[in-house]
Amino acid sequence: xxxxxxxxxxxxxxxxxxxxxxxxxxxxxxxxxxxxxxxxxxxxxxxxxxxxxxxxxxxxxxxxxxxxxxxxxxxxxxxxxxxxxxxxxxxxxxxxxxxxxxxxxxxxxxxxxxxxxxxxxxxxxxxxxxxxxxxxxxxxxxxxxxxxxxxxxxxxxxxxxxxxxxxxxxxxxxxxxxxxxxxxxxxxxxxxxxxxxxxxxxxxxxxxxxxxxxxxxxxxxxxxxxxxxxxxxxxxxxxxxxxxxxxxxxxxxxxxxxxxxxxxxxxxxxxxxxxxxxxxxxxxxxxxxxxxxxxxxxxxxxxxxxxxxxxxxxxxx
Amino acid sequence: xxxxxxxxxxxxxxxxxxxxxxxxxxxxxxxxxxxxxxxxxxxxxxxxxxxxxxxxxxxxxxxxxxxxxxxxxxxxxxxxxxxxxxxxxxxxxxxxxxxxxxxxxxxxxxxxxxxxxxxxxxxxxxxxxxxxxxxxxxxxxxxxxxxxxxxxxxxxxxxxxxxxxxxxxxxxxxxxxxxxxxxxxxxxxxxxxxxxxxxxxxxxxxxxxxxxxxxxxxxxxxxxxxxxxxxxxxxxxxxxxxxxxxxxxxxxxxxxxxxxxxxxxxxxxxxxxxxxxxxxxxxxxxxxxxxxxxxxxxxxxxxxxxxxxxxxxxxxxxxxxxxxxxxxxxxxxxxxxxxxxxxxxxxxxxxxxxxxxxxxxxxxxxxxxxxxxxxxxxxxxxxxxxxxxxxxxxxxxxxxxxxxxxxxxxxxxxxxxxxxxxxxxxxxxxxxxxxxxxxxxxxxxxxxxxxxxxxxxxxxxxxxxxxxxxxxxxxxxxxxxxxxxxxxxxxxxxxxxxxxxxxxxxxxxxxxxxxxxxxxxxxxx
Numbered sequence: 022x023x024x025x026x027x028x029x030x031x032x033x034x035x036x037x038x039x040x041x042x043x044x045x046x047x048x049x050x051x052x053x054x055x056x057x058x059x060x061x062x063x064x065x066x067x068x069x070x071x072x073x074x075x076x077x078x079x080x081x082x083x084x085x086x087x088x089x090x091x092x093x094x095x096x097x098x099x100x101x102x103x104x105x106x107x108x109x110x111x112x113x114x115x116x117x118x119x120x121x122x123x124x125x126x127x128x129x130x131x132x133x134x135x136x137x138x139x140x141x142x143x144x145x146x147x148x149x150x151x152x153x154x155x156x157x158x159x160x161x162x163x164x165x166x167x168x169x170x171x172x173x174x175x176x177x178x179x180x181x182x183x184x185x186x187x188x189x190x191x192x193x194x195x196x197x198x199x200x201x202x203x204x205x206x207x208x209x210x211x212x213x214x215x216x217x218x219x220x221x222x223x224x225x226x227x228x229x230x231x232x233x234x235x236x237x238x239x240x241x242x243x244x245x246x247x248x249x250x251x252x253x254x255x256x257x258x259x260x261x262x263x264x265x266x267x268x269x270x271x272x273x274x275x276x277x278x279x280x281x282x283x284x285x286x287x288x289x290x291x292x293x294x295x296x297x298x299x300x301x302x303x304x305x306x307x308x309x310x311x312x313x314x315x316x317x318x319x320x321x322x323x324x325x326x327x328x329x330x331x332x333x334x335x336x337x338x
Numbered sequence: 339x340x341x342x343x344x345x346x347x348x349x350x351x352x353x354x355x356x357x358x359x360x361x362x363x364x365x366x367x368x369x370x371x372x373x374x375x376x377x378x379x380x381x382x383x384x385x386x387x388x389x390x391x392x393x394x395x396x397x398x399x400x401x402x403x404x405x406x407x408x409x410x411x412x413x414x415x416x417x418x419x420x421x422x423x424x425x426x427x428x429x430x431x432x433x434x435x436x437x438x439x440x441x442x443x444x445x446x447x448x449x450x451x452x453x454x455x456x457x458x459x460x461x462x463x464x465x466x467x468x469x470x471x472x473x474x475x476x477x478x479x480x481x482x483x484x485x486x487x488x489x490x491x492x493x494x495x496x497x498x499x500x501x502x503x504x505x506x507x508x509x510x511x512x513x514x515x516x517x518x519x520x521x522x523x524x525x526x527x528x529x530x531x532x533x534x535x536x537x538x539x540x541x542x543x544x545x546x547x548x549x550x551x552x553x554x555x556x557x558x559x560x561x562x563x564x565x566x567x568x569x570x571x572x573x574x575x576x577x578x579x580x581x582x583x584x585x586x587x588x589x590x591x592x593x594x595x596x597x598x599x600x601x602x603x604x605x606x607x608x609x610x611x612x613x614x615x616x617x618x619x620x621x622x623x624x625x626x627x628x629x630x631x632x633x634x635x636x637x638x639x640x641x642x643x644x645x646x647x648x649x650x651x652x653x654x655x656x657x658x659x660x661x662x663x664x665x666x667x668x669x670x671x672x673x674x675x676x677x678x679x680x681x682x683x684x685x686x687x688x689x690x691x692x693x694x695x696x697x698x699x700x701x702x703x704x705x706x707x708x709x710x711x712x713x714x715x716x717x718x719x720x721x722x723x724x725x726x727x728x729x730x731x732x733x734x735x736x737x738x739x740x741x742x743x744x745x746x747x748x749x750x751x752x753x754x755x756x757x758x759x760x761x762x763x764x765x766x767x768x769x770x771x772x773x774x775x776x777x778x779x780x781x782x783x784x785x786x787x788x789x790x791x792x793x794x795x796x797x798x799x800x801x802x803x804x805x806x807x808x809x810x811x812x813x814x815x816x817x818x819x820x821x822x823x824x825x826x827x828x829x830x831x832x833x834x835x836x837x838x839x840x841x842x843x844x845x846x847x848x849x850x851x852x853x854x855x856x857x858x859x860x861x862x863x
Contacts, residue, residue, distance in 0.1 A: 070491075095494075104485035106486055
């Protein structure tokens, strides 16, 4: 469906996207995951034709999109903070793309209503977009992007501005919608829960290139680089005597006979577990340990840690 | 109690120095001989020569407004949407033409070789008002989320379509508001028409002046009534449009809306647009300055030296150099007055729900025209209220025009004070009075000072009211320039150029003072 090869985008004096390769198959949902400033948004904008490309190609169904202006690419794009047109009502926003594609009037109205119903906003047609809640605005933006039936839907931080409970609901709804529409999706987010929940594949980006791409399970179980491991909350350490190693916090256990010794310096509560931070003796290094069922040690306490080999991944030097 | 005082000062000042004179004018126009007589007013519409004055006023303002928009919109785009080095300097320079004295601009166009002609009038109006459009429209433009345009493009709109169906509708309130203000300024244009219009062309303003100086007071008053009706109608329309603008602004993005220069297209656009603006706005002033030094026998200070000796043939002709002192004295007094009245008014407007009304009323002297203020002073402060021979009338008139600037600039600053700052001060033990002194005033001071700078610059260049009320033996610089331009001979013309150049220097100095005060953009006009 979509293929990006060796894509670079220059922004001011640096490369926001640096030789990036990525593909999205038909009906596939790919999530691009990375911290802010890693070039995620620029990647989407370049694919949409909104940023000039310094190097590389963007292919849709094998055809090079170079020279095709944004309005002829037939892609759907949901912008961060939505970019709704404030001077048009809800239906006016949703119908905009249909009008640009010169659909007959009656079809424009019918299709716009259909998409509004799809996102659960029937009856909102004549409402002003200024009086909508965050979740409603998000749905209007989604409906607007979906209305012209794009071959690929791109979403930039679709759940970014919403509060936690709403995010979980909408993430589930998005997942159902993608399945039902059978559409190819490229979604950008900084939140790993969101990426793992929505993506068939997850691409972790850093400084404009992809560090690792794979199924959510693969990426979570086998971080390929130190950056990915740290970004996902893993420990990275040399203390195990096996070279540079990534260790999942819940692969460390507090036990009397553990191979590592240290002192607890921090303790935080996370809904279903505690996370303690242990400063290793004789090393300038800390490890995060997840403690699920037992009472965690207190700050200042000296502990020994054992490592579960299942939760341990050697990293390339 | 203190709230009442905030209202009382501006209301009393305005009532005595604006409403009373205007009412006097209306009285003279409608009751010329002590009984109701509508014939002078009816004359404005029926008398062919007055009707042609009205017609010329209307159409020259319309053409000037359209031309101004054509020149200013591309400039507004470049300044709002392209990021380049020196952008803030260019923005600051764009404001200068707006505060330059009208007589200076008019004499610049004379220096360029335009004699009295309609082309010169239109160009001069464009010269003045480009800044109004660039700031009003550009301000909104730089707050529009560019992703709305991107969204439209991705949804299948080409560039032209994006411009017509997204950008223009979003900018429309600002464009209409700017256009109505420009129309109003051109409608009430005085100095430019007087100097560049010649004998054949007159607007309502210049005709009021002419009739008044020929002592046809009923006709002048009738023309003033027509002018008053037209300008108040326009102010109401402009106010409506301005109000709608706030609605459109509420979707401000948190991102940088300007993009860096990319590719040949952007560069050509930047150079083309700013180049033309520089030619249009820079050439008249450059030529003016050059001609003030070009004595015909080489470059030198000849015309400047002449300023202290020139007496021409009139007995009332004081050496122009004295006018510099008069101008600076009047401008200082006017600025102090504008602050004393405009400061309380700014707090009243910012803090009260009905403050908007006060804001509009305070803007009336600016909108209704300075000529009417001058004419009103002339006939209202005759005996029994005799102030005519007093020089203080001049700074009072100037203050009336300067006050709206003080208020307009200070109000957004006062409104921007986070209420939590005041709450924090109160919790820490500050009384309301102390809070005002320790929190509000220091923050508002910067806005007030910027407004004061504008009031100073405007007073330096004010001509419409001054033409009526400056005592012949105490002229201001603009009056001197006007008189010199009216005298024959190269010596007088050169001296006019020199006096104009001095005015430019003084005005630019005031503006530079303002720019030092404002780190970021403060309110629009």
